[in-house]
Amino acid sequence: MSGYPDNPSGHMSGSARTRRADAQRNRERILQAARELVHEPGELKLHTVAKACGIGQGTLYRHFPTREDLLAEVYRREVEDLVAAAPRLLETHPPLDALAAWFDRVAAYARVKRDIFAAVEAATWQDLAAHSLGPIGAAVELLLAAGRSAGGVRADAEARDVIILISWLSRLDDTELDARGPRLLSILVNGLRAHHRD
Template sequence: MSGQGDGPLRLDAQRNRDKILRTARALLREPGELRLNAVARASGVGQGTLYRHFPTREALLAAVYERDVDDLVAAAPELLASLPPLEALSAWFERVTAYARLKRDVFAALEVGTWRDLADHSLGPIGDAIELVLAAGRADRSIRPDVEARDVIILISWLSRLDDHELDTRGPVLLAVLVDGLRPQLS
């Protein structure tokens, strides 16, 4: 999808690719359609460089989305290494809010078939990240034993339907309610 072939990228090519992805992610927040020439200009790379990495707008948007999924998934074990499971899940939910915002923007910019493929691709790794934290919480009894990763995915799916204001105001409160609901019930 990235036009990079089978081998690893040279260091300068990887830097350019990363810069393009960061810039495209930031420009997605601006009104209007994401244009490749605007991404190239704001990234400080030539259009040829951009097209070598991302031959189409869809390829660029898919790569931005996939990078966010990868970052979100990688955050779960990192947070779990430094925080108790329930706190790790709560901190991870904060990152889910940023992911939901990007998901909404990317999916709005893509055709239906493309975004369905992306959504299907992300559910497995995100579910695995959630299950990692849930399993640790079940093991130390800080998280209910009856909750599965799919339950959490269903409960957090509403985030991508909120506008920015609601994500900022209601999102943290609703995620805190979810975390509280994951605590074991006292008898």
């Protein structure tokens, strides 16, 4: 196969666009299946992911040559979705409500983080954690800054404080996360709330 486009103008033909769209759909299906299967007991197997998607193993390997490549991308996508949720929530909610709604999303992220970090090598999860800290911190600061500006969040609240506190969620198993997660996050929101004196 040559490296040239399908026609001399440099624009993709309809068949090339269809192939690209199919490839993107397959990639999304693979990521979604892996995100669900990583919660299952035992080691995640690539052939299990391929079977769950209804695709061949060759197709999966073209997108993700190794299990760690796949799990790293699932985690990166989870971080991207979490970070992108912050400005969207601020568009539709008052700042403190947006922060509380974002914390609900953090609980789902914590499950994925816990299971993926348990499934990959230490060097991989340390690298993933190092690269995700900045974007997540920026999302937290966006929410806190909006809350401070509106007078709803205490002036001394820092993104690092929140990161430290929510990091404990990924250490809880599913039973404890279901039982304690909402209450812990509610306590955190109340702790961030500005206390106005008359």
